[in-house]
Amino acid sequence: YRFEAIPDGISLKPRGKGRVDLYVNHETSPVPFPYSALPQPAEANQNDFDNSQVSRLVLNQHSAGVLSGKMVIRSSENFQRFCSNFLATAAEGFDRELLFTNEEATDSVNRTGTAWPAGPDAEQAGLVVAYDVRTGARRPIYGMGRHNHENSVAIPGFDDLVVLSGDDTFSTSSPGSQVYMYLAGNAGEVWNDEGQLYGFVADNAAINDYWDVPVGSATPIPGEFKMIGKAVAQGNQSALEGASDGLGVFQFFRIEDIAYDKRPGMSNVVYLADSGKGSSSAGPTGFASTNGRIWKLELTDPGDPTQATLSLLVEGDDSPLAATDAAASFAEIHQPDNLETTPNGSLLVTEDPSSGNTYALPAGANKTEARIWLVDLDAADPDAARTTVAKVDQSA
Numbered sequence: 001y002r003f004e005a006i007p008d009g010i011s012l013k014p015r016g017k018g019r020v021d022l023y024v025n026h027e028t029s030p031v032p033f034p035y036s037a038l039p040q041p042a043e044a045n046q047n048d049f050d051n052s053q054v055s056r057l058v059l060n061q062h063s064a065g066v067l068s069g070k071m072v073i074r075s076s077e078n079f080q081r082f083c084s085n086f087l088a089t090a091a092e093g094f095d096r097e098l099l100f101t102n103e104e105a106t107d108s109v110n111r112t113g114t115a116w117p118a119g120p121d122a123e124q125a126g127l128v129v130a131y132d133v134r135t136g137a138r139r140p141i142y143g144m145g146r147h148n149h150e151n152s153v154a155i156p157g158f159d160d161l162v163v164l165s166g167d168d169t170f171s172t173s174s175p176g177s178q179v180y181m182y183l184a185g186n187a188g189e190v191w192n193d194e195g196q197l198y199g200f201v202a203d204n205a206a207i208n209d210y211w212d213v214p215v216g217s218a219t220p221i222p223g224e225f226k227m228i229g230k231a232v233a234q235g236n237q238s239a240l241e242g243a244s245d246g247l248g249v250f251q252f253f254r255i256e257d258i259a260y261d262k263r264p265g266m267s268n269v270v271y272l273a274d275s276g277k278g279s280s281s282a283g284p285t286g287f288a289s290t291n292g293r294i295w296k297l298e299l300t301d302p303g304d305p306t307q308a309t310l311s312l313l314v315e316g317d318d319s320p321l322a323a324t325d326a327a328a329s330f331a332e333i334h335q336p337d338n339l340e341t342t343p344n345g346s347l348l349v350t351e352d353p354s355s356g357n358t359y360a361l362p363a364g365a366n367k368t369e370a371r372i373w374l375v376d377l378d379a380a381d382p383d384a385a386r387t388t389v390a391k392v393d394q395s396a
Contacts, residue, residue: 001069004028004053009085009151011099013133019067021133022057023099025082026050028075031107031116050075051115052082054101054131073101073131073138078115080125081105083168084151084257084338087133088187092154093161096187099131102149104168106237124236128152128165130191142234143193144182147241152182153258157267158305160185161195164270164297166255172277172289175209175251178244179258179272179297181225181306197233198225198306199249200297209251210274210293211285216315223250225306250310253277253289259339259347261377268299271313271347273336278354280321291316291357292335294349294375314349314375314383321356322367330368333386334358347375347382348389369394 009025029052032045054073057066073079083104088094105125108118128144131137144152150168154161163182184195202223206212213221232243256273276292283289294314301307319332337352351370358367371391379385 001055001071003055003057003069004050004071005048007055008083009101011085011087013087013089013097018061020059020061022055022059023072023085023087023131023133024055024057025085025101026053026055027081027083027104028052029080029105029107029116031080031105031109033081047116051077052079052103054082054085054099072136073129077138078109078111079103079127079129080107080109080115082129083149086151086153088154088161088163092156093158094154094187094190096191097133098187098190099133100152100154100163101129101131102152102165103127103129104148104150106148106170126237132191139191141182141190141193143195143197143230145180145197145228145233145240146235146237147178147180148237150256151258153260153270155260155267155270155299155305157302158299159303160305161187161190162299162305163190163195164258166252166258166272168254168256172253172279175211175253176241177252177255177274178249179252179255180228183305193234196230197228199228199244199247200224200308200310201226201248202250202310205248207250208248210253210276210289211283211287213312214285215287215318217312219311221250221310222300223308223310225308252295253292256337256352257339259341262341262343263345263377264343268302268305270297270299271295271339271341272297273339273349275335275337275352275354276316278321278335278356280356287317288321289317290321291319291332293317294333294336294339294347312383313347314386321354333373334368334371336373341377345376345378347377349373349375349386 004026006027013021028048085101108122126146127140147167152165261269272295277289296313334353334357338350376385
């Protein structure tokens with residue numbers, strides 16, 4: 001066994017007696033990224049040696065030792081760019097533990113043989129793959145929608161199983177990222193792809209995308225998740241995008257990770273990381289999406305998870321990109337990416353700073369390292385109640 005490149009999503013399964021299973025995605029792909037067909041030096045198109053894989057490491061909590069390691073999803077299965085992952089368990093209502101791992105890709109690849117270059121029977125990537133941790137079986141769940149899945153997160157507290165997923169689109173020319181909900185009666189229906197896909201639509205048709213929510217807005221946006229046809233959900237990314245636009249599904253810039261609130265009785269409250277445009281250019285409503293946002297999505301009806309209200313929790317766009325005032329720049333969150341909550345009311349946020357916010361040595365005095373923030377969810381103003389708890393040391 002060899003621990004492969006580009007580790008991304010992580011899930012943990014405690015097994016008792018000091019043992020814990022650690023599932024790690026490897027976000028690899030033989031498809032060059034970015035790719036250009038124009039004549040150019042070979043190094044202009046870079047790719048990985050392997051397709052995506054998932055590692056399972058068995059750890060001993062007492063010795064901090066690794067007892068074993070193996071690939072539970074292998075390169076030969078031809079999945080691409082596994083991003084974040086989530087282990088759905090009894091805590092989220094699953095009687096069959098499923099690890100959801102996600103293709104963050106738009107490429108067309110061959111699902112058998114050599115994945116790329118694509119042949120005549122190639123299929124577009126962008127799938128959710130379910131892995132049964134007990135049996136080792138795995139299968140794509142096409143009905144969860146074909147898009148750039150960052151993560152697929154199960155939300156507890158409802159009669160139906162609820163799985164939310166975000167579209168981490170690679171294009172930030174305009175808002176074009178959506179939040180989808182997959183509903184199924186039980187884990188068997190998820191496994192057999194018998195569930196239904198929905199997209200979030202604001203009640204007010206004039207509030208359709210990121211630009212329609214002013215900087216620092218305190219006004220909640222009521223809405224609902226509207227049903228998307230099964231054939232569209234199982235089809236390609238263009239069909240899903242077209243159907244979403246037709247329904248008026250709210251357009252974010254880049255939905256990254258998703259986490260539900262682990263405080264007692266609060267699991268219907270969900271946090272969405274949106275890394276934003278990462279640009280100082282003003283949009284059509286007069287402000288620039290410089291640093292991104294963390295949105296709060298509240299599923300408001302205990303009997304109907306499709307009823308929801310969207311609001312801002314952390315506003316990054318009230319500060320400029322790479323502010324000339326170093327103190328102001330360091331105080332602002334930059335491109336929130338991965339998220340997790342804790343039962344004591346903390347939201348942990350990992351940054352993936354844009355090129356405009358991170359170091360461009362040797363000139364980087366007003367830019368920052370990638371950091372982990374702690375946001376106090378119990379504070380009257382969580383946006384102001386945040387502190388840096390870790391950062392990447394780039395002193396060298």
